[in-house]
Amino acid sequence: MTSQLLSYIFPLCLVMAAFYxxxxxxxxxxxxxILIVTFLVIAPFIGFGFADIGLQLAIGLSALLIGFxxxxxxxxxxxxxxxxxxxxxxxxxxSIIPFLFFMALTGGLLGVxxxxxxxxxxxxxxxxxxxxxxxxxxxxxxxxxxxxxxxGILAYPQTVIFTTLISL
Numbered sequence: 001m002t003s004q005l006l007s008y009i010f011p012l013c014l015v016m017a018a019f020y021x022x023x024x025x026x027x028x029x030x031x032x033x034i035l036i037v038t039f040l041v042i043a044p045f046i047g048f049g050f051a052d053i054g055l056q057l058a059i060g061l062s063a064l065l066i067g068f069x070x071x072x073x074x075x076x077x078x079x080x081x082x083x084x085x086x087x088x089x090x091x092x093x094x095s096i097i098p099f100l101f102f103m104a105l106t107g108g109l110l111g112v113x114x115x116x117x118x119x120x121x122x123x124x125x126x127x128x129x130x131x132x133x134x135x136x137x138x139x140x141x142x143x144x145x146x147x148x149x150x151x152g153i154l155a156y157p158q159t160v161i162f163t164t165l166i167s168l
Contacts, residue, residue, distance in 0.1 A: 003168035009038050010090050010156055014149035017083050021145030027079030035086035036060075039161075046164040059096070060085045080144045087152045095158040103151025107144055114142045 017031045043053050067081025084103075091099050156162050 003165045006038075006042060007162055007165035010035065010087075010161070011153050014083075014087065014152045017079075018143070018146040018149035021079070021143040025141045025143065027077070027083050027145045029079070029082065032079075032082040032086040035083075036089060039086075039089040042161065042165070046161060046168075056089050056092075059091075060089045063088045076144050077141075080148060083145060083148050087148060090152070090159055090161055091155060092160045095155045098158060099151045099155035101151070102154040103147050106150040107142075107147035110142050110144070110147055 013031050013035050017027045020031070021027050039056070040053070043056070048056075064081060064085035067076075067084055068078070070076055071078050071081050087099070088096065
């Protein structure tokens with residue numbers, strides 16, 4: 001029962017990250033921190049050896065370096081870079097491609113939606129909200145945390161971590 005409860009940590013963190021990104025245009029570091037620490041605690045108990053954990057950390061670190069490069073180019077935010085890296089710790093070889101695919105697909109749809117919304121008049125309630133102000137700015141903030149969350153949640157059932165936690 002406890003292991004099945006642990007299986008909810010990953011999707012709950014992603015939902016919280018998406019919510020924060022949509023409402024505040026920021027993804028708190030503590031969400032990525034929870035994902036990293038929980039992965040490191042759970043991994044040995046579900047059969048990951050040092051090599052498996054090391055491989056996942058190498059994948060996460062690689063994603064973080066790429067993410068910071070994209071952040072420095074203004075492609076997306078630092079919170080997005082950290083969340084992608086933390087989420088990739090939970091993915092394995094068979095779930096990384098679906099994660100990236102669903103994330104990119106959702107991100108593309110968000111981009112089109114926000115481009116459409118940028119040129120539509122907003123109700124005064126939304127126009128006065130920081131979210132509405134950023135939407136209408138010359139460089140609108142697209143809450144990519146939502147795309148990361150969708151990619152992670154849709155790919156999560158294919159992960160070794162999920163299938164192992166559910167079966168315990």
